Amino acid sequence: MSSCLRNTIRELRAARSMTQQELADLIYVTRQTVIAIERDKYSPSLEVAFRIAHVFAVPLEHVFQYEAPSSGKK
Amino acid sequence: MARLSFQEKMLWAQLAGIVVVVVFYGYFLVHAGPGHHYFHALLLVLLFLFACVRTFFRRRSGSVVEDERDRSIAAIGSRWSNIILWLGLILILVLYWDHGSVHSAHFLIGVLFHLLVLAGSVRIIRELVAYRMAA
16 A cells, blocks of 8 residues: 655755755654655654754745545546 | 664665575585584574674764664564464464374474565565655
């Protein structure tokens, strides 16, 4: 099942020349978790999501976007 | 492919340990004659050594070694392990309960030991799969 959450962490990180390990250390998770979040393979907890937004100094909705799944009915 | 995390490395080490123990148990012990083999004592020593090595590497690693994703994956592994244990216990009771008494204590301990090894292996494999699926 694919996640409905999309994120812009990779772009935000690239804009600040920040490595995955640096971000991981700032938000108290492992580098593998940052990789999983960036690839939309893992949805972080609300606390970690807020920490990420805080690190980049942007609103939460700028980092994470929710895409509602299409119902498939016409 | 992302580099293996500390938890994943430890899981692979545990899996390798279980394979070594099972091969040792299956090959040497079955072919050995009757008597004391101190197999369970050896297993406890191995578990103790593994815990020491794990603690050493964990302290040496400066960065975060466990986070919420590790904990959620560990919970998935525990759930699978618990299912195996419960199913196994029910199976033992159904198959070996002989008019109110199981055959013998040694036999029962042997079966329970195998069940624990199976549940542990399932937990490790399930966690490794979960790490790869969410990597």
